Amino acid sequence: MTNKEKAIALICSLQTGDQEPAGCINPNKYIQHNLSVADGLEGFGAILKNAPEGGFKAEVVRAFEDGDFVVTHTIYDFFGPKIGFDVFRFEDGLIVEHWDNLIPITPPNPSGHTQTDGVTKISDRDKTEENRVLVSNFLNTVLVGGSFDKLSDFISTETYIQHNPDIADGLSGLGKAVEQMSAQGIQMVYSKVHKVLAEGDFVFSMSEGKFAGKHTAYYDLFRVSNGKIVEHWDVMATIPPEDEWKNNNGKF
Numbered sequence: 001m002t003n004k005e006k007a008i009a010l011i012c013s014l015q016t017g018d019q020e021p022a023g024c025i026n027p028n029k030y031i032q033h034n035l036s037v038a039d040g041l042e043g044f045g046a047i048l049k050n051a052p053e054g055g056f057k058a059e060v061v062r063a064f065e066d067g068d069f070v071v072t073h074t075i076y077d078f079f080g081p082k083i084g085f086d087v088f089r090f091e092d093g094l095i096v097e098h099w100d101n102l103i104p105i106t107p108p109n110p111s112g113h114t115q116t117d118g119v120t121k122i123s124d125r126d127k128t129e130e131n132r133v134l135v136s137n138f139l140n141t142v143l144v145g146g147s148f149d150k151l152s153d154f155i156s157t158e159t160y161i162q163h164n165p166d167i168a169d170g171l172s173g174l175g176k177a178v179e180q181m182s183a184q185g186i187q188m189v190y191s192k193v194h195k196v197l198a199e200g201d202f203v204f205s206m207s208e209g210k211f212a213g214k215h216t217a218y219y220d221l222f223r224v225s226n227g228k229i230v231e232h233w234d235v236m237a238t239i240p241p242e243d244e245w246k247n248n249n250g251k252f
Contacts, residue, residue, distance in 0.1 A: 003090045004063050007070040010095070011086065014048070014056040014078070026094040032247050033099040035240055039247040052079065061116045062221070064199035066128075071197055071204045073221060073233065075116055081105040083115045085219040085235050087197070087206070099206065099252070101219040101235040110168040111161075118161060118231055119223055125200040131224040132198040138222075138229065139205055143190035148178075156228035163233040186212045194252040201225060208252060215239040217251050 001009070009021040027041050037043045057077035064071055068090045076082040082102045089097035108114050124131070138154035141147050151171060162169050167177040181188060190209040197204045207218040217239055223231035239251050 002065070003068070003088075003093070004065045004070050006090075006093075006095070007072055007086070007088045008060050008063055010088075011058045011060055011072060011074055014051075014058045014076075017055065024093075024095050026091065026096045029091075029096045031097040031249050033097070033249050033251055035245040035247065035251060037246055039249065043247070062120050062202070064122055064197075064202050064204075066197040066199055069195075069197050071202075071221075073116060075105070076102065078102065083235055085204070085221070087195070087204075101217055101237045103235045103237060106165040109162065109165050111173065113161065113163050113169075115163055115165060115233065115235075118163060118233070122200040122202055124224075127224075128198050128200055130227075131201060131203050132196055134224060134227065135198070135203040135205060135222050135229065136193070136196045139190065139193045139196070139207065139220075143207070144193060154229055156225070156230045159225075159230045161231040163231070190218060206252060211236060211238075 006021065006024040010024055013019070013021040022044065025041055025044060030040050030044065032039045032043050038046060059075045060072050061075060062073035070088045070090070072086045074084050074086065076084050078084070082104055084100055084102040087099040088095045106115065134154060141150055142154065151174070155171060157171060160170050160174070162173055167173050188209070188211050190207050192208045193205060194208060195206040201224050203222045203224060205220045207220070209216055209218060215238065217237050219235045221233040222229045
C-alpha cells in the first residue's frame with residue numbers, strides 16, 4: 001500500500017471498525033497535534049473507545065501525497081457532521097505525526113457550492129513545484145503581507161470557485177466578503193505559514209493567525225490551473241487555550 005492508501009484506510013476505519021489500519025501507526029512514536037486528543041497510540045485508541053452509539057462515519061473526498069506527507073479532505077460524522085483536513089507524516093511506512101482541522105458542515109455557500117464538492121482528480125503533476133511556489137507567494141504576499149492589490153497576480157480573474165461557506169465565487173465575491181467583515185469589525189489575519197504541501201494542481205497550506213481576535217489555525221486547499229488559483233476550500237478553527245490541551249505538541 002502507498003502512504004496515501006494507508007492514510008485513507010486509517011480514516012475509513014473510524015467507520016468500519018477495522019483494527020488493521022491502526023497497524024500503520026508507529027506504536028513508539030505518534031505525535032498528535034489535535035489538541036483535544038492525548039498523545040500517542042493510546043490517544044487514538046481512546047477516540048475509538050468513546051465513539052457514540054452508531055459509531056463514526058468518514059468519507060475521504062480528496063487525498064494527495066507530498067514526500068512523507070499525506071493530506072486528506074474528509075466528510076465526517078465525528079461527534080456531529082463535520083468537514084476535516086487531516087495531515088499525516090510517515091517514516092519508514094508508518095505514521096508518526098498527525099495534524100487536523102475540523103468544522104461543522106454548513107449549507108451551500110452564496111454560489112451554491114458545498115465545503116467539499118468540486119474537482120477531485122489530481123492533474124499537472126509535472127507542475128507541482130511551480131504551483132507550490134505560486135501558492136506560497138500568494139500566502140506570504142497577500143494574506144500575510146497584506147498586499148491585496150496583487151490578488152489578480154495569483155487568483156484567476158476568469159474562474160475562481162469558492163467553497164468557503166460564506167464567500168461567493170470570483171474575486172468580487174472575495175472582495176464583498178472582506179468588506180462585510182470589515183463593516184462588522186472582524187479582521188482575518190494570517191501571521192505565519194507553517195506548511196505548504198502539493199501534488200500536481202492541488203496545493204495545501206497550514207497557517208496561523210487570528211480571526212475576530214481569536215487565535216486561529218487556517219487550513220487552505222487551492223487548485224491551480226495555467227499559473228493561477230482557480231478553486232479554494234478551507235477549514236479554519238479556533239485554537240484552544242493551552243490549559244485545555246490534552247497534549248503538549250502544539251497545533252502546528
